[in-house]
Amino acid sequence: MKVLVIDDSFAIRRIIAKFLNSAGYEDVVLASNGSEGLSRLSGVGLILTDWNMPGMDGLTFVTEVRKREEFAEVPILMVTGAGTKDAVLEALEAGVTDYIVKPFTKATLIKKLEEILK
Ligand SMILES: [Mg+2]
DSSP: OEEEEEOSOHHHHHHHHHHHHHTTOOEEEEESSHHHHHTTOTTEEEEEEESOOSSSOHHHHHHHHHHSGGGTTSOEEEEESOOOHHHHHHHHHHTOSEEEESSOOHHHHHHHHHHHTO
16 A cells, blocks of 8 residues: 655655655655645555645645545545644544554554554
8 A cells, every 4th residue: 555654854755765665565655745745646545644844734624635636535644743622623524534642652553553543
């Protein structure tokens, strides 16, 4: 399955990609903000996106993805530093499938992915 990972931090992109690779997700595509993410959507079966990014942020990205019929059902995991109730509600309303708060372990990430891919 092709996985799209969007984060403005190179270090976080690299860590997430490493976690994904070691869990058997080998086809990982990276982007550094929402607009770059939109340009790399083709064939994607799972999306992990940061919220705060320069340029197009994660929330706007998710809203744009959900407008596209072919990606209306693709699971999206929001990876965010903001785990407040309001932030979570806003993300879910925009169409996020689930969220994970930074920092997280590989085990937490993989468990979350297994849940949303069920
Ligand atoms: Mg960020």
